[in-house]
Amino acid sequence: MIDPKQTHVTHQWKHDRPLIACRFDPQGRFVFTTSEDNSVQRWELGSGTKVVMKGHDSWPRSIAFTPDGGHVITGGADDLIWWPVATEKPEQVRRVVAHKGWIRTMSVSPDGKLLATGANDNLVKVWNITDGSLVKEFAGHGKDVYSTLFHAGGEFLLSGDLAGQVHQWEIASGKLVRKFDAKQLHTYNGGQRVDFGGVRTLSMSPDGKHLACGGLYKATNPLGSVHEPLVLVFEWESQKLVQSHVGEGLKGVVWRAIFHEEEFLCGTSGGTSGGFLLFWKTAEPKDFHRFKLPDLTRDLDIHPDRTQLATTHSDSHVRISRMTPKKS
């Protein structure tokens, strides 16, 4: 039985260098992570056995999978790379020069045929996930694209940027349908003369009624990491802002937030307060439960079984937490 208040760490495995992103493969056999040493790691969930995959010449920041679990795709400041998921020693099978700049986000369409990428060149691109060919390019963001998400219906693609703007694109026509204004997630600090924040994560509720946009606010000192986590929840149809989820007393940023079928939103906040898993109900702005992890978090994913969470940490660990009571 899933109960966020019972969340506890079940496994932790350490790499040689700080970790960045994490994703479970669709079949739930592995968790993949990326590291500041430019490598990708595959961790077998049963044993914790690690396989290191080398090929990027910069930090990989994003991970996606073909739905059949055959391939994992990683994107960094250089290229997109396709790797086999389960072979003993995965070697890259395809490499695509995708963007001018850092690939920060990837997502896969509900039918598993398309891969969306967003990058520092302010562009969103959609690729044929099977052969890596470019299908469509979406231009219109004024700043770096930080997040992408396919709508469950498959008709639309969402992308969020540094300025706190979420664009809803019609995939077939390439037209911008509308924008969600999440500018609370953006700060321009005139003293430091920096833009900061942005839409770091997007998630749709399972019933399709709500869109969550996560990041940070109250950035009084962006360069000194004085800011607080925030998730804005919009009603999908009306675009009305219906909730602002905060992490009261915490300094940090919501790196990722994911709606769960059990009608809560799970997010991770990393920052000077440390690393936390935060759990919110849509009706309440404050988290109904928070679980402190041993170190700052940098990414979050949820296992296909919907009970396990993976988090990556600056102390080089990937941690697996379970939202069920501890086994005695």
Next chain:
Amino acid sequence: MKKCTYACGTEEHVISRRQFLGDVAASAGVVGGLGVLAGPASAAKLAKDQKRVIVVNMAGGLSQLESWDPKPQTDTGGPFRAISTSVPGMHICELLPETAKQMHHLAIVRSINTKENDHGKGGYAMFTGRRQTPAADYPRIGAVVAKALTPETSPLPGHIVISNGGSGGRSNDSAYLGPKYASISLGNGKPPQNTDLPKSITEASDQQRQAFRRKANDRFTLRRRTAFTDAYAANYEQGLELMKRREIFDLAKEPQADHDRYGKHDFGRHCLLARRLLENGITFVQVTHSNYDTHNENFNFHLEQLGEFDGPFARLVADLADRGMMESTLIVVMSEFGRTPRINNRYGRDHWGTAWSVCLGGGRLQRGAIIGKTNANGTAVADREVDHGHMFHTFMQAVGVDSTGSFDIEGRLMPVADPSSTPIGELLA
């Protein structure tokens, strides 16, 4: 003996006004040094020979690893790659693609160790060439350059700081060189304060009141003349000349095509204004680009900041070269310190004065040179360690100022640069 023209009547003041101004001009040079302004020269020759300096202050502490000394594929290197430049074998960070094309005009010093991790003290060291102590205050580079290189007869201020904000007044950064050499701040590129005629005063009435002032002044100085009254009078006349030439601060006079090339953001406008000021004979211009104090999300912020810096700076270098000004103009890109090779848990880099870089070029400097190096992952200087003292000497020598000389300040010799240090000889052509 001639009769003293000053009211005190002392022998020391047996001097004509012309001689006085000449001496002031001479004292603007460097005693024991090259004395670049010691001899009389026509305005045209001065303009042709005049050396100039532009400092781009990367406020907060630019990361050397994301700029001039990349260490890709190491534990400290971060996510960015190194790219080749117009100098064979010289690589810089991929965040500077436009600047990379201009590196044949520039040089890099990669082995700076100031042993200073404090913003204020680090900035003081780099801008004065001395370590900050309670016992003494030293003039900033702009004041030194202004005193050493600005023709005394120039109606223009020699020390301009283009700031991101502020009201446009004088700063207190010239120490014993006196307020004449203190920086005038151009707040967000606006002209100096009080250099336009008040709307309530017509040109004719202004001429009348200036004539009255001169008449009253002349009458006063007949019996009460001192060095101070002469200086006051000279300052007034210099101020009037500055008002006449106010349009050199007017960026709108630059072609629209150049506005488009440099960009509409503040740093682009400030670089274009710097070019205009240098072309019009301002000796020292400082432009600030802010902010690089990236304890948090260093890579995002360097991506953002250097993305703004790269184009305008590269265009400025290219334009100065195209206009034949590199021989006479020193370009320096520096900070108060660099940033730690270690990446902290918030993707940040912290203060680091131990092994970092400055980019510079023009004047007597060798083009395309790389001085010194750091170890494989940038945690220490591996060769040719230098500090702020060496850098300051080198800045001075690059524009023909004998950094081993002294300023004569009311009879007291004040060294131009720290006498215990030396220039980086191999960087000077």
